[in-house]
Amino acid sequence: MPFPTRATGLAALLAAPLAALTPAAAQEPARPLQGPVSIERQGSFFVGGRALRSDTLSTMPAYAPSGTITLDQMYVRFQVPADAGGRRPVVLVHGCCLTGKTWETTPDGRMGWDEVLLRRGHPTYVVDQPWRGRSAAHPTSINAVKTGQAGADTLPPVFAAGREDAWAIFRFGRRAPETFPGLLFPLEAQEEFWKQMVPDWNFALPSPHPTVVGLSALAARLEGAVLVSHSQSGIFPFQAAAASREGIAGIVSIEPGACPAADGDMTPYAGLPILVLWGDFVEESPRWAPRLKACRDFARAANAAGGKVEVAVLPEMGIPGNSHMLMQDRNSVELADWLVNWIAKNVGERR
Numbered sequence: 001m002p003f004p005t006r007a008t009g010l011a012a013l014l015a016a017p018l019a020a021l022t023p024a025a026a027q028e029p030a031r032p033l034q035g036p037v038s039i040e041r042q043g044s045f046f047v048g049g050r051a052l053r054s055d056t057l058s059t060m061p062a063y064a065p066s067g068t069i070t071l072d073q074m075y076v077r078f079q080v081p082a083d084a085g086g087r088r089p090v091v092l093v094h095g096c097c098l099t100g101k102t103w104e105t106t107p108d109g110r111m112g113w114d115e116v117l118l119r120r121g122h123p124t125y126v127v128d129q130p131w132r133g134r135s136a137a138h139p140t141s142i143n144a145v146k147t148g149q150a151g152a153d154t155l156p157p158v159f160a161a162g163r164e165d166a167w168a169i170f171r172f173g174r175r176a177p178e179t180f181p182g183l184l185f186p187l188e189a190q191e192e193f194w195k196q197m198v199p200d201w202n203f204a205l206p207s208p209h210p211t212v213v214g215l216s217a218l219a220a221r222l223e224g225a226v227l228v229s230h231s232q233s234g235i236f237p238f239q240a241a242a243a244s245r246e247g248i249a250g251i252v253s254i255e256p257g258a259c260p261a262a263d264g265d266m267t268p269y270a271g272l273p274i275l276v277l278w279g280d281f282v283e284e285s286p287r288w289a290p291r292l293k294a295c296r297d298f299a300r301a302a303n304a305a306g307g308k309v310e311v312a313v314l315p316e317m318g319i320p321g322n323s324h325m326l327m328q329d330r331n332s333v334e335l336a337d338w339l340v341n342w343i344a345k346n347v348g349e350r351r
Helices: 010-019 023-027 113-119 140-146 163-169 187-194 210-222 231-243 289-304 332-346
Strands: 039-054 067-081 090-092 124-128 225-230 248-254 273-278 308-313
Touching: 039 210, 067 113, 067 210, 090 113, 090 210, 113 124, 113 332, 124 210, 210 225, 210 231, 225 231, 231 248, 248 332, 273 289, 273 332, 289 308
Parallel strands: 090 124, 090 225, 225 248, 248 273, 273 308
Antiparallel strands: 039 067, 067 124
């Protein structure tokens, strides 16, 4: 789908893809975002995981140090609307230092993408990456050091992003407490946002990354899902597709920490609808500007090899002001609606 190079605002942006939909879809009235919603099924489950036998499960006398635990599993919460029809399941994957809360109610209390997509007819699957949220980490390597069975150099790399660094990473401003002009993130609710952040174990995880393993298993189970990733998780759907395309109908990578290398193998992405979506102020950030350039390079290489990759930068489309957390910005519902239309046009329904 060609993106408009000039637009008068969000209304023009949203109207453009509607005209390109199939006649049946184009004539379907927009589903309401208020009032009751009929859900056919909802629940939760885990994908992936492995058993680990350890002698350092505990350092407390009341609990045995030896035993078997499960780790590397990925938690999935799902909701399926009663009238989903052929609409694609959408899997929402959070980024660094966060959990599936990213996609739920916004910090200032507005509807999150998980509910918007559900109300628009898509089965939604929200994950907590392994070792975060309801996908448990484990203390065995820490306890081994505490009990003297291993050296301090074996401790896993775990970090928590401070508010000051996160301010610039999420592009609220160049540095805290400065803000970019026209910023759409609801900073009046920032205290609620900071509560979402959790310690990040990403650099302690094995290879292949358990999130990639989990996404592959989940996509195969759903038989035709759109994988929507964000930031740190941005590369994971690409890695899952490189391992196996089974069940992956499309990829939406929102401000990915990395795109596949432009000089790599493009075969896994041939014919696969891919959207790489970016907010505003990217060129103001030495962290994100090179990553946008690398994603543009990937898109050119993939499309030259038969790919269907689109790189969309919101201010270039007439939509300024979005932060790195665009799914929580003030125009988040409008952006979710645009994404629903992109999926309908580029990925299509399940047969």
